[in-house]
Amino acid sequence: MLCKIALGNVRRAGKDYLIYLLTLTLAVTVFYAFNTISVQVDVAGVTEQNAGMGETLGGIISGLTIFLGFVMGFLMVYANNFIMKRRKKEFGLYQVLGMSRGQVALIMAMETLFVSAAALVLGILCGLGLSWLMVFFTASIFKTQIADFHFFFSLGAFMITVGCLVAIFIVTLIFNLRVVARAKIIDLMSAGRKNEVVRMRNPWVSAAVCLVGAVAIGVAYARLLHDGLPYDGAPEAMTNFLITTITVVVGTILFFFGLSGFLLKVLQAARGLYWRGLNMVTMRQLAAKVNTVSFSMAMIAMILFLAITSVTAGMSLASVMNETVERGTPVDYSRTLVYFSQETADEMNSISASEDGEGKRYAPATGPVDIIEASANDTVAFDTSKEHAFDLAAIAGKHVQIDAYDSRPRGESMPVVTLNELCDAVHMDLPAGTENSDATSQGLMVVKESNYNEYLRFRGMEPLDLGEDGYTITSDMGATVNDVYNAVLREGVELEISGRTLKPVQDKVNEDASTFINAMFGMNAGTIILPDDLVDSLDLPPYNSYLLLDYADGISTEEGDAFINEYRYYGDVTDGQGQIIGSWGTEATRTESYESVDSMNGLISYLAIYIGFVLVVACAAIVTIQQLSGVADASENYRILSELGTERRDIAHSVLAQQTVFFVFPLALGVAHSCVALSVIVKLVELFGGFSIGGAAAFTAAIFVVAYGGYFFVTYLMSKGIIRDATRIRRSL
Known part of the structure; x- marks a missing residue:
């Protein structure tokens, strides 16, 4: 019987559950699709070039999914709050009719289970399609050809997704049971008539607060543009960056805290606009919500800033590496030798004497040494029966050594x-x-x-x-x-x-x-x-020597790379008296450089898109739930307006104006924060190559149009439904 009631409630309250179901379905879709990355790289043929990349990416994404699962869990609690506010009277009626609180709680648990199960089915189906499409995206990032595409299902990704969904379900259920256990019947039955107590603030005070917030944001922008990012980790730089961060956060909160009152004062001064249509009602409702939404709007703006910046900067950084790697890999193989200065040699001798007594002796280099000859001091297959010297000359074709001096x-x-x-x-x-x-x-x-x-x-x-x-x-x-x-x-x-x-x-x-x-x-x-x-x-004094080497004719890239990559023990670089005059620096084949770029591109791109999309969905869902709760609370006011002769269309336009403010203003400030931050990031990353954010910015905008704009559209449609239900009561009386 209780199961039948719960199932009927889900069907009847489908519109109330829409946001909950939509957000949960998107979470399941993204969780599953991104956790199939290890399978995707196999299908895309990445493991043939970069073994272990799938496991690395998969491990990072799995850990990140658990964290994002907690974020989505608390978001679902917030979403469920809207449903509870809409249905408190219904749950109170159940208790009046003789149901125990345990039975009411069981009905709520089954409703949550049904919706979660529906989200799981829909999300996995969408996730399957997305994961198959992402194979081609993966192949494009890692620059591979898909030789054997096939449809797949990842049990591991499914289990991680189900685990996150179960955690979300448990958190939501605990919240629901807590509401039922603490609420009195009289409070549940009168929930529809109880509105939030709000206090209107003086418009002049609000305007002053908004101005102070705007000034604080401007000061934070100026500080960031002047000081830059604390890339060197210096204590003073970190302190300045912390002050800048606190300033922009406080400024953002103050800006939104006083924004509605400021707008109200401006429109009141423009009397012709203020008294037109329902503008007065719209502005009064905006100002009345300042107590409850100013902090959340500020936090949404900051989270959107993180999402925009992470996606744009991450994708742009990947683009930089793609553009620079071709110019940065002129030969099949390169090796660097770093020479000791007098200061370094003295320090090394001091350490050697304290540890080994009469140990190794170090000395500054008097001149460059031949890298190919010095490489023969390396030992391949060290401490085995196949031990032999590393003979670079055996594979060397055309080559050159550049000797750089201090x-x-x-x-x-x-x-x-x-x-x-x-x-x-x-x-x-x-x-x-x-x-x-x-x-x-x-x-x-x-x-x-x-x-x-x-x-x-x-x-x-x-x-x-x-x-x-x-x-x-x-x-x-x-x-x-x-x-x-x-x-x-x-x-x-x-x-x-x-x-x-x-x-x-x-x-x-x-x-x-x-x-x-x-x-x-x-x-x-x-x-x-x-x-x-x-x-x-x-x-x-010599500083570095660089060897640039192409493999000899008749030696393929695979053979040369295998020769270079065979395990070896790095020998000392010595002068004629047995003193060590330098140490080996970086060495890299062309293949390794390209594989490193592909790996970094894949890691950065996936993490940027994954984090950015989830954060955008979280912010959009929070704003949606806020607005739907507000419209539901104000439904009695809309009914009164309708009885006074106001057209339903005008009421809907008033609601649209309010929701536009709450959706667009945090986004606008988040974009402003991102523009300033990205201008600093661009200057820093330009140290290593051309840095363009045009393509990444367009990609980020597409994410926001689909996710953020989609939630805005759904919010308005659902709000129109609530208004229609509220104003229909007048006609039925």
Whole structure:
């Protein structure tokens, strides 16, 4: 009997359950589809190129799903609150007719179970379709061809989704039982006549509060634009960023707290507009809700800001890596050797002596060493019967070594050229993110003209002629750094080095001729090319050596990569006296660089879309439930307006205006916050390559149109239904 009543209630109250069902169905759809990522990468053929990526992505998404499941659980409690407010009188009537609270609670539990089961079925069906479509998205991200597409069902993703749904169901059920257990029958029966107590605030006070909030937001914007992001983790920078964050949060709350009163005052001043139609009613209702929705609107604006920023920045960052990886991987294999300075050698000797007594000895490098020869100190298949030296020469085809020198002459602390000095010369600010870089503290690296010309010939480019007094600058970083170097070259800035006046021989940085190592991002923050005799006279210590190597003819990419990737023990780089003068830096094959980019693209793209979509749905659902609750509470007022002769269409327009404010204003402020934050992020990421947010912004806008706009549309349609029901009572009396 109770089951029959519960099932009938669900059918009869279908409109009340629509938002609950829609949000829960979307959650199940997204949870299932994104948790099939490990299967998707298999179907898309990603594991053939990047083994383990599916498990990595799947593990991260699974953990994130559990967190988002808790978020959606509390959201469902909020959504269920609307249903409870609409049906309190009904539940009170059950008790008046003789049902116990336990029976009423059981009916509520079965209703919640039926709706959750329906959401599970609909969500899994939609999730299956979405997961199959996402296979093609996965293939496009990882740049693979789908050789054997087939439909699939992931039991693991299904179990995770069901687990989250069960958790949501339990949380919702506990809330429902708590409401029934605490509520008195008289309160349930009179729920339809009890309205929220609101206190209207002085419009002038509200206007002042709104203005203070707007000023606080402006101050936070100015601070962020001035200070930037605390990318270096310095305590002072973190403190400033915390102050900025608190300022914008408080400002957002104050802005919404005083917004309705401010608008009311403005419209009251425009009497012709204020007294037109139901504008007075609309503004009074907006002002009356300030007690309950100002904080939630502020939080929604901040959450939307996080969603917009995460999706746009994440997708744009993935785009940067796609654009830079091709230029950043000029050869089949690259390897870096980092030389010890006198300070580093002394420190290493001190550590070695304290740990090993007469252990290894370290010394500063007197000059560059041949990387191919030094690589023979590595041991392949170390400590096995197949142990042998790592012979790079066996696979080496065309190759070149670039030797970069520290710009601080031996025995001196000041570099011959620094980024700071170049910025001052062209009256430009130091690029964000470079304050602690080597180009700032230690100066630009130095490469000899003859060595750089060897590199240019290796790359198939024309060599340079610096003459006696020429120089040029190379860098494969983004615009924020290269704009400085381009200005220096374009304006013909003269450099005084060791008594010689040097002039640039180029008018801009050749980014294609600036990559010294395979990498996803730019790694050459600034290298100055100087005449050989000048470098020799400066007595500069070696800093780095870079080996760029293509595999020999007859050795395929797969064979060369297998040779490089075979497990080996890295040997010491020593001088003629057995002293260690350097350590091995990064090494990467072209294949590894592309796979790393694909992996990062997949991880960033999936997390950005996943988090962004769920946050948008959560915000939209919260606003929807708020507005539907408000319309339901005000239904008696709408009935009175209808009895006074107001057209139902005018009432609906008044409700639409109110809902537009509550949907659009948090979104507008969230977009404003995001624009300022993204402008700072763009400058920082431009250090590593071209950064464009156009495509990502369009993608983000599409998410908002579908999710946020869809909820807005559903909210208005349901509100019209509530108004229609309320005004129909007048005609039946």
